[in-house]
Amino acid sequence: MQSLFTFGLGLVVKLFLLLTPFFVLSVFVSSCDGMENKSRKKLALRTGFSVICACVVLYLFGEIIFDCLGISLNAFRIGAGLVLMLNGIDMVRSSQPKNRQLDEAGDPAVVPLAIPTTVGPGTIGTLLVMGASCAERAAAAGFSRWIFLIIEVCAVILSGTGVAVMLFFSETLNRIFKDKGVRILSKLTGMYIVALAAQIIFDGVRGFLNIR
Numbered sequence: 001m002q003s004l005f006t007f008g009l010g011l012v013v014k015l016f017l018l019l020t021p022f023f024v025l026s027v028f029v030s031s032c033d034g035m036e037n038k039s040r041k042k043l044a045l046r047t048g049f050s051v052i053c054a055c056v057v058l059y060l061f062g063e064i065i066f067d068c069l070g071i072s073l074n075a076f077r078i079g080a081g082l083v084l085m086l087n088g089i090d091m092v093r094s095s096q097p098k099n100r101q102l103d104e105a106g107d108p109a110v111v112p113l114a115i116p117t118t119v120g121p122g123t124i125g126t127l128l129v130m131g132a133s134c135a136e137r138a139a140a141a142g143f144s145r146w147i148f149l150i151i152e153v154c155a156v157i158l159s160g161t162g163v164a165v166m167l168f169f170s171e172t173l174n175r176i177f178k179d180k181g182v183r184i185l186s187k188l189t190g191m192y193i194v195a196l197a198a199q200i201i202f203d204g205v206r207g208f209l210n211i212r
Helices: 004-018 021-031 037-060 062-069 073-093 109-118 121-132 134-141 145-168 170-208
Strands: none
Touching (some): 004 145, 004 170, 021 170, 037 062, 037 109, 037 121, 037 145, 073 121, 073 170, 134 145, 145 170
16 A cells, blocks of 8 residues: 555645746746746735635535535546646747736735636546545545545645745746746646646546446
């Protein structure tokens, strides 16, 4: 049986990549061009906090949302997988991130940096599926549901914190990797997203057909 530490560590990496950190980094750098370093760092921390809050809420209320809407988990797995795959393909194919203008009227940390840049439709769907299938996956792994839930919530928080740290040191990371390096890493992350989406779709189809 997989140990809790190994499972938790793998989940943190999976969720961190799901948040497309290098794509977010490139968008953040281009959007904050000309901003003072202190203001940039404050924005990075607010964005990270917004990402963590959004992800935790989506994860915790996934099962309730499915119950209210009457959508089967397997149907949503397929739909979320398709949207996530399109996002991954777009990351692989795109050559330059769009320069988003930050709206001074509201807090850009929430929109557009947290949602939809970091927590996009594919990520939202994946988190909802994770939350709704928590009990099922805990039983399959041989863990207590509540221990499993706590580990996954902690993993969500750590992955969001990782994105916040990257954005906080965005200027330094951009100097190290350069624009070309960040784009390459973003494309590699996109390939992982496509593979993850394929697995989610396969799980949904397998659930529909009752294939064990």
